[in-house]
Amino acid sequence: MPDWIFGGIDMTYSHSEDNKENGYADISSKKEINKSEYVGKIFLKRSHIFQAGNFINFMINGSANDATVTVKIIYDLDDDKRYDEKKDALLETEPVSLNFTGWKELKIRLDQDNFKLKTNASVGFEITEDEALGVQLDFESGANYVPSVFKSGIALVSEIQNKEAIEGFDNSSSSTESYFNAKNTPNPFNSATTILYILPNSTNVSITIYDRLGRQVEVLVDQNQDAGEHTVEFNASNYPSGIYFYRIKTPEKTEVRKMLLSK
Numbered sequence: 443m444p445d446w447i448f449g450g451i452d453m454t455y456s457h458s459e460d461n462k463e464n465g466y467a468d469i470s471s472k473k474e475i476n477k478s479e480y481v482g483k484i485f486l487k488r489s490h491i492f493q494a495g496n497f498i499n500f501m502i503n504g505s506a507n508d509a510t511v512t513v514k515i516i517y518d519l520d521d522d523k524r525y526d527e528k529k530d531a532l533l534e535t536e537p538v539s540l541n542f543t544g545w546k547e548l549k550i551r552l553d554q555d556n557f558k559l560k561t562n563a564s565v566g567f568e569i570t571e572d573e574a575l576g577v578q579l580d581f582e583s584g585a586n587y588v589p590s591v592f593k594s595g596i597a598l599v600s601e602i603q604n605k606e607a608i609e610g611f612d613n614s615s616s617s618t619e620s621y622f623n624a625k626n627t628p629n630p631f632n633s634a635t636t637i638l639y640i641l642p643n644s645t646n647v648s649i650t651i652y653d654r655l656g657r658q659v660e661v662l663v664d665q666n667q668d669a670g671e672h673t674v675e676f677n678a679s680n681y682p683s684g685i686y687f688y689r690i691k692t693p694e695k696t697e698v699r700k701m702l703l704s705k
Contacts, residue, residue, distance in 0.1 A: 467596030475592040481581040494570040497602040503595035508584035510537035518575040531561035571685035630702035633679045
């Protein structure tokens with residue numbers, strides 16, 4: 443099935459009639475698993491922005507034994523399409539018990555109470571504003587695990603929107619008053635957005651785009667302009683989804699505004 447990556451032990455996968463879009467993954471060991479042992483992983487490699495405050499939701503198949511699953515959201519900070527613990531970042535839950543029979547729904551809110559950040563990079567929980575490389579689930583047996591063949595499974599990985607979190611995103615880019623009456627529309631945007639700004643007097647102006655880590659992405663404007671209303675388009679078709687900033691700078695004033703690219 444596209445996007446599913448398996449590791450650690452042999453696994454099978456399939457589509458069910460009512461779940462053709464996402465499919466599901468079964469995980470089962472060829473050999474007997476002992477106590478306190480790493481069993482394996484399932485990695486769904488699918489780019490997505492998981493918004494803080496929303497819920498990560500999926501169905502999980504119990505192992506009917508003392509075992510756990512840990513959910514990890516993987517972020518590829520250097521954009522090399524793989525995870526490197528020395529350079530990249532992940533958000534990780536505490537282990538969740540699988541000591542039950544049958545399928546159960548697991549819903550975890552994406553916040554700092556439920557997910558801990560692990561990284562060597564200078565980033566914080568705002569990493570959730572960037573596009574994730576994918577979701578990984580690590581399976582382990584516990585101290586009271588009865589030695590046996592391990593079986594579990596995962597299905598319907600999705601994000602459930604939290605109404606409060608959605609309303610918390612300010613489409614005007616900032617709650618502070620803008621000296622330049624600046625705004626970009628649409629925001630959030632897919633591929634391209636138009637930045638509108640007003641100059642109170644004739645002056646030299648520069649407009650520069652930065653990514654979330656403060657790296658310069660593109661210079662849109664660098665010239666003298668007359669007083670009045672101006673527009674410029676930012677075409678982000680070649681850039682990954684995530685939070686970006688545009689800085690409007692004149693000799694009189696510098697202002698930074700936020701925008702969200704969501705492909």
